[in-house]
Amino acid sequence: MKRSKKILFQEFIARKGLKSTRQRGTVLESFLSSDNHMSTEDLYLKVREKNPNIGYATVYRTLKLFAEAGIAREIHFGDGQTRYEHVAEGEHHDHLICTRCGAVTEFENETIERLQSEIAGQFGFVVEKHKLELYGICPKCRK
Amino acid sequence: MKRSKKILFQEFIARKGLKSTRQRGTVLESFLSSDNHMSTEDLYLKVREKNPNIGYATVYRTLKLFAEAGIAREIHFGDGQTRYEHVAEGEHHDHLICTRCGAVTEFENETIERLQSEIAGQFGFVVEKHKLELYGICPKCRK
DNA sequence: CCTCAGTTGAAAATGATTATCAATTTAACC
DNA sequence: GGTTAAATTGATAATCATTTTCAACTGAGG
Numbered sequence: 001m002k003r004s005k006k007i008l009f010q011e012f013i014a015r016k017g018l019k020s021t022r023q024r025g026t027v028l029e030s031f032l033s034s035d036n037h038m039s040t041e042d043l044y045l046k047v048r049e050k051n052p053n054i055g056y057a058t059v060y061r062t063l064k065l066f067a068e069a070g071i072a073r074e075i076h077f078g079d080g081q082t083r084y085e086h087v088a089e090g091e092h093h094d095h096l097i098c099t100r101c102g103a104v105t106e107f108e109n110e111t112i113e114r115l116q117s118e119i120a121g122q123f124g125f126v127v128e129k130h131k132l133e134l135y136g137i138c139p140k141c142r143k
Numbered sequence: 144m145k146r147s148k149k150i151l152f153q154e155f156i157a158r159k160g161l162k163s164t165r166q167r168g169t170v171l172e173s174f175l176s177s178d179n180h181m182s183t184e185d186l187y188l189k190v191r192e193k194n195p196n197i198g199y200a201t202v203y204r205t206l207k208l209f210a211e212a213g214i215a216r217e218i219h220f221g222d223g224q225t226r227y228e229h230v231a232e233g234e235h236h237d238h239l240i241c242t243r244c245g246a247v248t249e250f251e252n253e254t255i256e257r258l259q260s261e262i263a264g265q266f267g268f269v270v271e272k273h274k275l276e277l278y279g280i281c282p283k284c285r286k
Numbered sequence: 287c288c289t290c291a292g293t294t295g296a297a298a299a300t301g302a303t304t305a306t307c308a309a310t311t312t313a314a315c316c
Numbered sequence: 317g318g319t320t321a322a323a324t325t326g327a328t329a330a331t332c333a334t335t336t337t338c339a340a341c342t343g344a345g346g
Contacts, residue, residue, distance in 0.1 A: 017322090019322085019324065021323090024324090053325095054325085055326040056326085057325080057327080057328095058324085058325060058326070080334085
């Protein structure tokens, strides 16, 4: 699975006529071995541990490539930071976000997905993607 | 109804020990008479038409007050701009966003709302608010 | 009126992200 | 292997939205 992401990225690189570089490899490894929903800054720090010479700009650029290649997805919560999450082919999930501690839980619900297409259809829309975020207090913080 | 928003804001101002100023009045009028989902910049331009002396910072500050007072709500679509929408007491709606022309349609669906609380409950969460955005192509753009 | 805390506008500061550009590296070809 | 053109990199400057700063101003109560 991790292997396949690497291969997917290689294929993307080849298809686009881009080049395979040491830096991109490092960023990819850091990304793949990291938690979901990492901010660009978090990733940058992780990358730095492996190679302190890699610059901020490279991390930004490379993460955008990952999104384009379909192995990562940009997400924006309320704060002014772009985060990236892992994309598991075909799978989609939504987020439960604790407003107290910031913990993010993922979930999936078939019924909601179906309702969404239905509603969109009523307006003549064809849904391409959606975003559903529930904000609240998580069990830990409620205690 | 527009009157009630003004009154709500007055009450908020009083409650917080803040002051009622000409500028705040101007911004409020511009906001109330404007379309939903205006960006701060749009509002700023509208405010300028009425009073070219009002600065950017004041518009920013005042819109935040509106959000605090509960008469406006911040929304963030993908672009890097904060927008504000009108809050009709007790009502909540979600967004259908055309990825081609940017048109925003609002909708409400009781079933989805209920499902959301249900799902959150399964994770032990208590939902405070949520955000649902469907991105797709609107009927006009599909023709 | 007077006073003072709250407000304002202009400009500087901030924080995240993007563009610039000279130096370097990759991939393909000879 | 050496050559070369195009892509990439890192440092830094630039940008964009938003916030802060601060001196001058103003509303509301005494």
